[in-house]
Amino acid sequence: MFKRILAAGLASALIPIVSVAQEPAELSPEIEATALALIEQAASDEVGLNFVEDLTTEVGQRLAGSEAEALARDWSVAELTELGFDVVRIEPFEIPFWSRKSESVDVVSPSPQPLVATALGGSAATPAGGVSGHVMRFESLAELRAAPISQVDGKIVFIDETMIKTMDGSGYGMAVRKRSQCAEVASEKGALACLIRSVGTQPHRMPHTGIMARDGAEGAGPVAAISGPDADQLTRLLERGPVEVSVDIQTEIKTNAPSGNVIAELTGTDLADEIVLIGCHLDSWDLGTGALDDGAGCGIVVGAAMLIAGLPERPRRTIRVVLYGAEEVGLFGATAYAREHGDDLDKHVLASESDFGAGPIWRFQTRFGEAALPYARTIQNLLMPLGVTPDDNRAFGGPDIGILARAGVPVVTPGQNGMDYFDYHHTPDDTFDKIDPEEFRQNVAVYAAFTYIAAETGWDFRKQPEPDTEGTQ
């Protein structure tokens, strides 16, 4: 698909469409030609795709704070150095560590049968041997909140809320609320444990894990996610009468465990102290190999940077690739980065991250100063032949660079088609074979193009209208 779009559309790349309110800024013919050449080269990218394949194969899962995550950092440093980045380093930090040791959820009566389940990250352990109790089903977190203590006390709570598929992942926020709050609300009302229908959208017997609290390793109570078919099974059983379930979750917790951000740079020329940051996160959940979440993101930004590294000269500004650590368990890498670089955030001219799988990019959001919107339009027009639609100036940034956006760093968010993302997200099924190479390469093309333009033009994406020139928009 990508190649076809590319072939058909490049010629008209810079013709503004009728409905555009904002006129594009002018781009020098040399920069435009180079950006288009990068897009074309991305169509046969191997570097980015190999990065994901190798990372997910040679390291596998990369749970935050684990030995595997440390291996992933060392592996990345070696790999990025060999690829030819000018500077490669680790910025270490410490995090609270949580890991599952064992977990099982079983129907005890009326008909003994195992349920496919996984503890949520940060779940409290049950007493050894587990807990057993009757299941009380709720259709939403709100329904659980509204329930009297007498209905919940001594029970095992089950929140059976479904999640819908969307292009932009907009179902995730709501679905995640039950994940993060069930244990606390249930425990307060005396529940023994909480079960949730997995936050996910596929019909297979795959459980979706994910963090249940943002503040570290200690959970309010035991909480596990069961797969969609198991949630259906439990609901069918409950329609027939009382159901008793046992939940056994054993965990390992450490107060301090090592994590870190891996940083690789292409050093700029005359504007070397100005930084264009493109990021992803290196850690993953433990069930799969973190191919879509977020090996793909790392492959995309590394692949894009290496296309630019292949140009005869480095762009003017420094391109900084950040492979964040410990994203899944509470955005610890993002916080550490902001702490470490808080003094030179004004030198961060643009930031972007890829953390939504490897589906094709279909829209392009920015968060620029108002007078910088012509730059957005220029980039958007250039990307349109790839199937990317211009979008608004309200980009949130993403989990890891959101903190930079809130501190005033201009960001762009290339929005990926996430219709299938939550089929695999946080499951054992998040593996390399789920990445479509053509779609992946369209991402590399987009990142290479805007990163290069941002680094080479010297444009100020913070730019505000002059105080005395009202009505410029």
Add this chain to the structure above:
Amino acid sequence: MFKRILAAGLASALIPIVSVAQEPAELSPEIEATALALIEQAASDEVGLNFVEDLTTEVGQRLAGSEAEALARDWSVAELTELGFDVVRIEPFEIPFWSRKSESVDVVSPSPQPLVATALGGSAATPAGGVSGHVMRFESLAELRAAPISQVDGKIVFIDETMIKTMDGSGYGMAVRKRSQCAEVASEKGALACLIRSVGTQPHRMPHTGIMARDGAEGAGPVAAISGPDADQLTRLLERGPVEVSVDIQTEIKTNAPSGNVIAELTGTDLADEIVLIGCHLDSWDLGTGALDDGAGCGIVVGAAMLIAGLPERPRRTIRVVLYGAEEVGLFGATAYAREHGDDLDKHVLASESDFGAGPIWRFQTRFGEAALPYARTIQNLLMPLGVTPDDNRAFGGPDIGILARAGVPVVTPGQNGMDYFDYHHTPDDTFDKIDPEEFRQNVAVYAAFTYIAAETGWDFRKQPEPDTEGTQ
């Protein structure tokens, strides 16, 4: 789909098509009308579908020889009695019993990571704590057979043979050979254990179990199946260098465990001693809830029989529904049935079984006496509007009634579309939600129609040409 076909096609049901070599036998207008009415009623069947839903919910998995299989027999007797069968009984027998207690397969080096794996039924246990060794990969069982002992001794064998999707399941026979023979061949050459790529066709991280020996509970060596993505991962790791894997399989074995066939009959009228047998198997593997394999088959034959039970009068011959026990672990129910009923197999006028999921029936094979082929054609013509194509007279019968076919009992095989069957077969994902109700009901329609005709017409499906009338076809 089914309803649409039904509406469009019923009127032309009995018009023979041009290419038919065999003229159909004449069917009385009353029987034809009743058969067509049954087909129409099947389109809104609830009994059959509820049977699968209830069985897979209220019992769940039904491993042969387990307490769950015993529960399934008792549950079935209660259910079939309540549905109104004239006779319901269990014919008990004993089997060797094998069950997994625990299993794990892990990459030990170069990068420690768990593989999604399941022991094959009948696998030998490893010593406590498992075995570890370097992996030796083969692309086929034949390649393993050809390998010198020096290449295999002390290794963990990995057969990475893929299986293709087919309508008729014809890829299964070959794929199953590696499942049944890897442990033996590998053990003879001194291997520590055998891993196979799962016998299955889906891209998910689901392992497919299945029996590895037909002769009971004792396997030649430890053997496990890993999921497709894990087989890919292991292959990628091996491309990069030596890989050490640990295999830990612990099992429970009993020499004698209870199993049994559940039999439910609609007693015939003037030909009550003649039997039309329609069957399925009640046991399942332990990972899923056995919805497609073979809860669906049981629902289809029970649903079909109950449609016939709803007629004003019982058909002339007895309709016997057989829910075979212990099919998965070595066709023990089939053998027990043949032993128990060996003296009256000549009274079995027709047999058929449903054991290939719930996909729509697209062809109809028979194994009749040559002079009975006009009866086949009549039934086939009647079923054509449902999308069922006439097929040859070489029906094998199926796993459980194959033994009857070989003993001379006429059989029919309604061939289901099994393109997706091996996506779920023997995995945790074989659950009720995978059944498409419309497709399921098309099956009920087919079974109801041919079972009724066979029971009501009194036709002799063994019929051979008269010795003095050569050339009859």
